[in-house]
Amino acid sequence: MSALASLYPQPLWQWFAQICAIPHPSKHEQALSQHIQAWARDKGLSVLEDKVGNLIIKKPATAGFENRKTVVIQAHLDMVPQKNSDKVHDFTKDPIEAYVDGDWVTANGTTLGADNGIGMASALAILGSSEIKHGPLEVLLTIDEEAGMTGAFGVEPGMLEAEILINTDSEQEGEIYMGCAGGVDAEFSVAAQWQAPSDGVTAFTLSLTGLKGGHSGVNIHLGRGNANKLLARFLADNATALQLAVAAFNGGSLRNAIPREASVILTVPAVKLAQLQQQVAEFEALLKLELAAVEPALKLSLSETTLPAQVLSANAQSTLVNLLNVCPNGVMRMSDEIAGVTETSLNMGVISTNANSIQVLCLIRSLIDSGREQIESMLSSLAQLAGAEVKFSGAYPGWKPNPDSPVMAIVNQTYRDIYQKEPVVMVIHAGLECGLFKKPYPEMDMVSIGPTIRFPHGPDEMVNIKTVGQYWELLLAVLERIPQRG
Template sequence: MATEIKTLAPAAVWGYFYDLTQIPRPTGHTLAAQDYVLALAARLGLKAERHAVGNVLVHKPATAGLEQRPVVTLQAHLDMVPQKNSHVQHDFVTDPIDAYIDGEWVTARDTTLGADNGIGVAYMMAVLADNTLRHGPIEALFTIDEEVGMVGAHGLQPGFSKGQILINLDSEDEGQLFVGCAGAVDVKVSLEYKDQEPTPEGDIAVRIALTGLKGGHSGTDIILGRANANKQLARFLKEAIASYGARLVSFDGGSLRNAIPREAFAVVTIPEAEADGLWEFASDFADQLRVEFRGVEETISLTLERTELPATVVPEEIQDALINAVVACVNGPQSMLTEFPGIVESSTNMARVLLEAGHFSATFLVRSSSDSRKMEVAGAIESAFNLAGAEVDYSAGYGGWAPNASSPILGTLRKAYEEVTGQTPEVTIIHAGLECGILQGVMPEADMISFGPDIRAPHSPDERVSIASVERCWHILTKALEQV
């Protein structure tokens, strides 16, 4: 219930966060959220501006006597990742999020919660509204459309900010302070073919569904070894084609570029005499996946059902070339950082695969803290699909955020963290795309850091945020602002 979430501590943070859950704000649809921030600034009597691209910048004057302190820019993004379970009827453009308390967490029913990055946005609004805090000059930068292409950050121009310190509030592990992040590039594959080959005589049509996978964030969760639905369904189809005479009709897997695919679907035709064999193979293959991913994926489901027979199938040479390319293509972590043990350096996520009606497309998000490694992985994808006759394009590339070992704000936040929790935080970099990588280009003199509360399973319907962690991070943030 709304009243329950709004009574959590700190009440201002949770109140603003709940309000955000009631404002639909998937990437590309943040106008209402922008208006909400501007209306808050107007009520508080604070100067605010909306940039042409849609970012909102709010200025809060320093506490009396602290005007000479450095300007601190707080930053978070307004958009959220729209992911839902397949059985749920939910329109992210019009429907609010059904958020609720589940024990020690706040989560949502069957959809993403939007704590990524709604909690960061709520922290900023609470800082703007709290006149009991002592701090120097503050800017609150609310960017748009971070989740697909970092549109808002890319739209910023040099000189937009006077910030000498930037605190990004888009991290998801309380015990870590982030001083660097990976860059990324989108790799998009396409192929057109003639959809004219008639379905073989005597075939039946079968719809195949691989569901029940965890999915998750294609950066922070890529190291967890979760199954990629596109890769595993292609693997099944390769054997179905080779052993049971299957002919591919369509393939539809994954959704967003930065979400590990949880579901994938295909339609094939097979000779009716091979039906029993295909069903038996599907059962064995599902059991095999459960063994291979034991301890990682607990609810793998591979189901087959007869469906309406199509008039045409994918030409055999196209079918074989594309399935082989998907099976052969790299996916998951590709290299690790030696200076930060346990942190992925380079990875790729086969995010979206679609084949139907004469068109094939695939989308990959390649991440790396090394530009050369990033392009090496992108080149491997390009090579695999070039061999299949497909065209490959790169887009939305951006560089990583280079660490600053002598960062003053790092020392301030580490001290605040220790005072609040009694523990020493880990200083590391994140294998995900924070906007700091782009902001560093337009705010080259700013000292940057990123931190945030515990958020689990972002970019999936299992997303949840720790209630206690949100409160601790609020105290860490406000203490740091007092000490800057």
């Protein structure tokens, strides 16, 4: 952590080191929130924790900037808790082991939390400075962004005075975001009918590991393997011929992360074991050929395990395997308006086996409501055909682009002046909270910026050190250029 605290800009990195030291996965942000509140009150700043747990911290303008428009800098308190299977780490108790690796900061076997810890650190560093020039300032730190946007849903009218919001949750230096996708959770439920295993069978765990995973919005177009879909494909191709019986299927851990790992507990007749081993080896070789460019560390393994007390009935297994195999996943449509940007996507994020059912949790994203609604309709039809149930929940709106945004124009011009090159104005295929803020604050002018973060939502997450400095310089320069109130 001492190495982090010495990086440029020091105030930001010192705060990020503190953030890494305090566990703050989604649903467990209270310790970090209390630390920030105590620090802010000690600084004499106005602090409010709203009824859902969001923090609003207010700081007066510096001398000579009192008549500028009020700005709110916004970030989220929580981080995605993802780790490699061989990493021993409790995200509710253990600090993030961040370290410098060449031009990047990354973590030891876990997500880093640069999403959105760098943005949060920048806001807190500005609050703590007596030298940075700015008008009246508010900092909004929301809870639970990564697991349902509970905090953003809870922001109420009248809590903020700002006319301008700068969201810090973007992940590419040199890009200015003026819009984002909306989304909705889709959860299938397949009834679990159980029976005793057949005589003369042996139990095995079939595991798929080593995939890159990543953010289900930012990385969905890269063609990475989805561990849930790939294991479902194996079962669809081999379960009948090899007389496999499934006792459990579990994969992924977050609906908004591409699943890196999945496993199936199954039984196989002794006479089919050699054939199963051969099919596993051939399937692994096939996947390594198909996904050579994007998943070089892919591994499919078969290990003997204790015989389960029960396995799925033939009908329940057929329903599950066929539903998983046919369910759409990945990019559904690219945008016609914005080159290279995904319009609509679906991520089969989590599969979990319970006593009475197998749950399949997906996340639909789309830049347009009709795109999201089309996928909802497709999944409803799939559930009907399969004899399963599907429920939709947690829908959140997209952030409609405003090409005439005054603050976007300021950020755009400021970037050109500092770096003597054109930034890229973008819409992101991910769920920023700006769309939800538009409901209580429809007139608020918004923009989103950030440093370059690679592989968010996965244990390979890293943030580029140089771009953190560039993001910081841009943010401070924009604050100086905020116009006076009309």
